[in-house]
Amino acid sequence: MTPRLPSHYEVLGVSITASLKEIKAAYRRAAREHHPDHGGDPEEFHRVTLAYEVLSDPQRRKAYDSSYFAASPQRGPTGASWSPGTGGTDDGGAHPPSSARAGEWSPGETFSAQRRSPRPQRNQAGEPAVYEPPFAEGAVPLIPRDLAARREHGEPRRRGIFGAAARIEREQRTAALIRKFVLAEIPSARLLNGLRSPDGSTYIAHAVLAGYRLALVDSMLVPVGNYAWNGEQLLHGGRGATPPLLGGQVRMFQELFPELNVQGFVLVQTPDPGLHQPVIDVHRNVTGGIEPLNASKFTRELKFFLASGPQPNVVFLPAFARLLTGLHA
Known part of the structure; x- marks a missing residue:
């Protein structure tokens, strides 16, 4: 290597x-x-x-x-x-634990594959956060301690004129869900709102880092109702809505952060603030892709992904530092 x-x-x-x-x-x-x-x-x-x-x-x-x-x-x-x-790893010599390198996860492994064969282990996600590498007396860390201790960074970016208010409101609702259901339960989780894409031309609404896992999150707004997901569109009343295309961003971030397991999540919101709207059925023959999720399933799946990784109580400072530099000013 x-x-x-x-x-x-x-x-x-x-x-x-x-x-x-x-x-x-x-x-x-x-x-x-x-x-x-x-x-x-x-x-x-x-x-x-x-x-x-x-x-x-x-x-x-x-x-x-x-x-x-x-x-x-x-x-x-x-x-x-x-x-x-x-x-190699982007940690100046530190690596994920040996159990992770021995096959507990790999950057190319899909989240669905992990869900099918979970490994029994004690839940470390709720333990106090530890920093890797640890802060050392007399050494200058990549991130100042007070900045590293903050749970949330950045804010929705005001882009464009038309529809900006609706996008910001949607992203604020998404951040609030992550704050309530993920940050409150995983002390190591760090939420970053408003990242530049590695290609320099697009925008990632949210990223959540916990341990050696990184979740990229985007959202969409649809009317209340029952929907069907066919792998490409959300179908409702003879019409289809295409979710945000996160697949390319996930691949780019996975190349940039080979030491992390990167996955994408799409939250589907409705004017109804209830967690179970909209109802989304998935066609049987759908495989792969990023499945759009209502708030209830989104928070459950996101929390499981982050909490089930190797050493989920770690704040991995080298990756966190790089993500912080990608925030929109």
Whole structure:
């Protein structure tokens, strides 16, 4: 497995919230330590220089952050650049627990497959959150402790003029459900509202990180009633409604975060705030795809997905830091 190379922030030993002054000071320290004229490693000095070139330039730093650290990658001893999907973990040396690597999950495994063969284990999801890697005295963490302790980050993005109020209301209702039924029961869960897509042209309404699992969430609004899901559309009264297409986003995030298991969830809302509306029947021959869920099933499935992963009580700081940089300003 190809070792994961550190991010520019890790190379300089600064937080993702570091100011330009802090970055310059960290660069001077690291350059003195690793300069070849002082007996340092030339490859490490190259990493320090590249990190400073990117993070000291506001435009390059913004592009690096919004790409979830995939732009301007560091390079290994052979000169080959690291990119998402080449293996390793994005944790500066920490890995998911050995039980996870031994086959408890894999990034390509589908949620439905996991549901068919659950493993008996004690429920860790309700335990107090622990940070990985842990905060250490004297070390500068990727995320300041107070920021890492916050359960919710970001807010619905105001995009466009027409329909913006309806979208924001829908996203606020979705966030409220996640807050009430997931954050309240899984202390490690972190909700991020309003992420840039890795492709730079689209928008992910919500993401929930808990342990080594990441859920991408979007929503839609339909009239009250009974619906049928045929794998592509929600059918009602001879008409069909196409849910948000999250599949491509899930694939992109899975490539960017190979150390996580990434899944998509679509919440179907109605003007009725009840959890069991609308009623959605699924055609027998439907396989695969992201099934649209009413609020009751959505909260149940989302909570199960996050809570049943390896070490669900962990706040995985390297992945969390990258997601925070992807928030819309």
